[in-house]
Amino acid sequence: MERPYVILSAAVSLDGFLDDDSPDRLVLSNEADFDRVDEVRAGVDAIAVGAGTVRADDPRLQVRSATRRDERLAQGRRATPLRVVFSPSGELDPGARLFSGGDPVVVYTSEAGAAACHVGPEAAEVVATAAREVDLEAALADLAGRGVARLLVEGGGTVHTAFLSADLADEVHVAVAPFLLGERGGARFVYPAPFPQSPARPLRLVEARAIGAVALLVYRRD
Ligand SMILES: Nc1c(N[C@@H]2O[C@H](COP(=O)(O)O)[C@@H](O)[C@H]2O)[nH]c(=O)[nH]c1=O
Numbered sequence: 001m002e003r004p005y006v007i008l009s010a011a012v013s014l015d016g017f018l019d020d021d022s023p024d025r026l027v028l029s030n031e032a033d034f035d036r037v038d039e040v041r042a043g044v045d046a047i048a049v050g051a052g053t054v055r056a057d058d059p060r061l062q063v064r065s066a067t068r069r070d071e072r073l074a075q076g077r078r079a080t081p082l083r084v085v086f087s088p089s090g091e092l093d094p095g096a097r098l099f100s101g102g103d104p105v106v107v108y109t110s111e112a113g114a115a116a117c118h119v120g121p122e123a124a125e126v127v128a129t130a131a132r133e134v135d136l137e138a139a140l141a142d143l144a145g146r147g148v149a150r151l152l153v154e155g156g157g158t159v160h161t162a163f164l165s166a167d168l169a170d171e172v173h174v175a176v177a178p179f180l181l182g183e184r185g186g187a188r189f190v191y192p193a194p195f196p197q198s199p200a201r202p203l204r205l206v207e208a209r210a211i212g213a214v215a216l217l218v219y220r221r222d
């Protein structure tokens with residue numbers, strides 16, 4: 001089945017957390033690393049997050065650099081990649097920043113979630129993929145049908161776990177911040193699952209680079 005090339009990108013603490021328990025957004029990247037992520041965003045057709053990340057971070061998921069936005073427009077692409085949310089329950093705040101501004105958003109949910117979703121058609125297209133869950137392969141096939149060749153997945157841990165355990169991440173970018181959070185309840189990079197990226201079938205390290213005090217690791221699945 002045709003699906004987009006999937007890049008999974010996250011910033012983590014040295015002990016593998018994506019966030020702490022405070023209501024403020026935790027900054028793990030530095031400016032140069034955020035700019036690197038912006039460049040990756042500018043090179044994709046769609047950016048996806050889970051509903052938990054929308055609730056926790058209220059992200060915009062836009063290309064920030066005006067130069068990169070102009071380059072996309074010159075290539076005949078939208079300045080902002082298609083924004084995608086995975087939400088099995090459909091419980092999303094229609095007032096989230098993602099849904100303002102007029103750029104398209106697709107929400108992949110379940111049939112039950114589509115019935116419960118309060119996000120109107122002017123803000124997002126809501127697509128049911130299965131009865132009670134989000135069928136990732138169906139969502140990816142749908143994205144391919146919309147012309148999405150490259151998809152960036154930006155969290156959170158539940159979405160990372162779903163993509164990695166289903167062997168659907170072609171590239172993994174991890175920016176490691178030089179501190180530990182030690183949170184018991186904090187959001188983790190991944191949660192326990194049967195991962196095919198085992199010691200017997202490791203990922204291939206293609207880049208390891210210092211970006212200031214942040215360590216960038218890039219892996220491929222082949
Ligand atoms: N805090 C953090 C990240 N957080 C990611 O950035 C998203 C928000 O993007 P934006 O809409 O542009 O503000 C957020 O939903 C989450 O996926 N990413 C990183 O590379 N490094 C970081 O330190």
